Amino acid sequence: MELTRLKKRSTASNPTRLTLPNNGMIGWLLIAAVVIGFLLVWEHASQTRMISRLFYPPPSVIAQTLSKWFTTTEWQEILLPTLRRLAGGFVFGMLIGYVGGLFIGYSATLYRYADPILSFIHPMPKIALLPLALVVFGLGDTPHRIVIGLAAFFPMVINTTAGVRAINPNYFAIGKVYHVRPLTVFRRVLIPGSLPSVVSGLRLSFNSSFVITIAIELNSARDGLGHVVWLAWETMRTEYLFAGVFLIALIGVIATSILRYLHRSILRWQT
């Protein structure tokens, strides 16, 4: 997080902002130095048994594990199922949440009925619904995707609704004054006007469904990163554990930067 923030500041177009000269480069170097230094100390301490090699395997061993996953077909049972589950649930729940949010935000009547229900279910940790989903949908991946989808749905529907409702009434009044067709109002007012809130909803939605994906895998899947990490703990294969956690973090970082990029490119009209 701090990494990207530093970078952003250095490339910001506003030259009046108080910043150290060239701090982007210095920041990167500093961070790289700290990380490399930490890894070297860890490597040395683990190799010389200053710390438990069983609990804290040397980074080189973790790196070897990672490269083994990706040079063989192992990644197809580790990384791929997680991505598949996540994508299936997230895309589905997010899209339904988005479309639902547009309508709930636009229609006062719909909002009056939907809001109390959504507000009631939203704060609930969606993982608590997993057993129920297993009862209703049986074993297999369907209940998983449904729960992941629900986790994606709620932040999205709530943010989209809020985004639509936050659109200044004048923007709709202009549409009415100049007899703009409803479909055009949807396209030119509703969708762009709610976008700032929708984009933050998208980020929350991804985070939420990613957390649930890993939680489900820890708990009740037979493949995927969460499963690997849990199995590694049970069998004390800590290099698997660290490698798995590293990949989980990496997915988060990559997704966050994609969404951040999206945010910046979509919302160029904001100051």
Add this chain to the structure above:
Amino acid sequence: MGIVCERVGYTYALPRGKSLTTLQNISFSVATGEFVALVGPSGCGKSTLLKLMADLLPVTEGAIRFTDAGSNRLQVGMVFQQFGVYPWLNVLDNVLIGLESYSISLAEKRERAYETIKSVHLSGFESAYPHQLSGGMQQRVNIARALVSQAPILLMDEPFGSLDAQTRLLMQEELMMIWESERKTVVYVTHDIDEALLLSDRVLVMSHRPGIIKADITVPISRPRHLNDIDNPTVRELRWQIWNLLDLKNDLPPQTQHG
């Protein structure tokens, strides 16, 4: 096209069966090509009256009619004080909204929009976004949209209220020039007495709770006007007459009077 308001009232429902009357028994007419200013303290319902004319709110009492209704596609164009330009659309697209209901080719729409943008001195800014423009320029976009729509009636809700004093004068002067050349029927809401006197043929003075029209004053300045035309004894006296009519002192909340 002119406007006739006959005993117009506006009452809206509050929760628990209560209701609030913000306008009562408002009758006046605006002739075709006339510039009328509505002046009143904040909260007197002048913006509500404008919204009723624009059909943005339903008239709950009386009626509003347009006279000499021609074959115009749109009857009213509106200029808001704030949130009048879409921040996510560039200047051209913002202006084009005024032509959304016209069934003419996009090329023709763009041509008309370019022309109107030129007439409000924004040429070259067609692809700029509102956040890149000053407040005055944003209001030019707002006005351009109303002009391009070719609506014969222009409803303006304190269009220059949030501009700095110098920009406001400049915009007032330009609005006068636009009005001279287009002769639209204008209803102009403001709480600035000088602005009302400078721009309008008639000033309607309103008071509040519920809003009524207290006076209908004809401004004795010939056209075309200039910014210094309001700087003469007759108009200055008129200004104080309106000020007294507004009776702002008696509008202070009771606790202030007692305290």
